[in-house]
Each structure stands twice: as structure tokens, then as C-alpha cells.
Amino acid sequence: MYHTASVLTNGKVLVAGGLGSGYPEVANLYDPSTGHWIRAGVMNDPRIWHTASVLMNGEVLVAGGYEDPILHSAEMYNQSTGLWTSTGIMKDARDWHTASMLLNGKILVTGGYSGHNMTSLNSSELYDPSTEHWTTTDRMNHGRLYHTASVLTDGNVLVTGGLLNKIFLNSAELYDPAVETSATIDKMNKAQSHD
Numbered sequence: 001m002y003h004t005a006s007v008l009t010n011g012k013v014l015v016a017g018g019l020g021s022g023y024p025e026v027a028n029l030y031d032p033s034t035g036h037w038i039r040a041g042v043m044n045d046p047r048i049w050h051t052a053s054v055l056m057n058g059e060v061l062v063a064g065g066y067e068d069p070i071l072h073s074a075e076m077y078n079q080s081t082g083l084w085t086s087t088g089i090m091k092d093a094r095d096w097h098t099a100s101m102l103l104n105g106k107i108l109v110t111g112g113y114s115g116h117n118m119t120s121l122n123s124s125e126l127y128d129p130s131t132e133h134w135t136t137t138d139r140m141n142h143g144r145l146y147h148t149a150s151v152l153t154d155g156n157v158l159v160t161g162g163l164l165n166k167i168f169l170n171s172a173e174l175y176d177p178a179v180e181t182s183a184t185i186d187k188m189n190k191a192q193s194h195d
Contacts, residue, residue: 002048023046088131106127
């Protein structure tokens with residue numbers, strides 16, 4: 001429960017984090033060609049409510065999440081070696097955020113929850129795999145968690161719905177990676193969120 005599953009470039013599926021007996025740091029790898037599971041190493045931080053993104057080079061970036069407290073940390077899984085390594089630390093600790101791989105290979109992380117004052121985050125960050133660093137980018141107009149973020153064919157990212165301070169949102173925003181700005185667009189017909 002609350003784990004991530006990522007299809008790797010070699011066709012195997014990496015399952016990381018989640019709830020089991022506590023917060024397991026052991027990851028698992030499913031091989032559809034054999035129908036068997038194997039261990040995929042040990043993560044540096046056990047976590048739930050995190051994101052996992054398969055990068056252009058085939059590595060998997062696992063970011064944020066919760067392990068008491070909410071995490072700033074991020075780590076990479078290398079499918080060739082089966083090893084986990086720590087990478088740059090996010091500016092904001094967050095869980096229930098989104099992570100989107102942009103056309104330029106960077107990862108955009110938006111929103112989520114930091115545990116402070118029971119509020120949703122409106123901050124966004126970019127991870128650059130070539131430098132392994134996070135940088136802040138334009139804040140969203142609304143804090144949100146339990147939202148969605150979709151990379152459109154033109155490279156922009158559509159961020160929709162979610163929850164702000166226990167209120168369901170029908171607002172939507174468009175993030176433009178070329179100029180690193182977020183802009184409010186037409187509202188959805190109905191407030192929507194996921195859990």
C-alpha cells in the first residue's frame with residue numbers, strides 16, 4: 001500500500017516503498033519474462049507517499065514521501081547495478097506530490113504536503129539529472145495535494161484539482177518549462193481529487 005511501481009527500460013517492474021510491516025526499505029523487481037520476483041536492493045530511506053520517475057538514462061528517481069518525518073531526500077535506482085544511491089535533496093520536504101518528466105529530461109515536482117500548519121504546498125521544484133541538483137521554479141497559484149500533473153504533447157504540464165486545506169479544488173494550471181512559469185487556466189466543471 002502507498003508504494004510505487006515503475007516499468008523500467010528493460011521491461012522489468014520496480015516496486016519501491018509503501019506500507020507493510022512498518023515502512024519497508026527493501027524494493028522488489030518483477031520480471032515478466034520469468035514471472036518471478038527478486039529483491040531490488042535496499043533503499044536509503046524507507047518511504048510511503050513518494051514519487052518514482054524513470055529517467056531518460058533508465059535510472060529511477062524516487063523523491064520525497066513520508067517516514068516520520070516527511071522527507072526532503074531523493075535517491076536513484078540503477079537497473080544495471082541494482083544499487084540505490086542518494087542524490088540531491090529537495091528544497092521542501094513533501095509527500096502526496098506529483099513528479100513529471102519534462103521533454104528536456106528534467107523532473108518537475110509540484111505541490112504536496114509538508115506537515116507544517118496542515119496546509120498544501122504551492123511550491124514546485126526541478127530536478128536536473130545531469131547535475132543531480134534541485135532548483136525552485138515558479139510556484140503554483142494554489143497549494144494542492146492529491147492532484148494530477150500531465151505532460152502535454154507541446155511539453156507544457158497540466159496540473160489539475162487536488163485538495164487545499166481540506167477543500168476540493170476545481171482549479172487548473174499550466175506550467176511552461178520553456179519560461180518556467182505557471183499560469184491559471186479555465187476551471188474544471190467539477191472539483192476533483194484522488195487519494
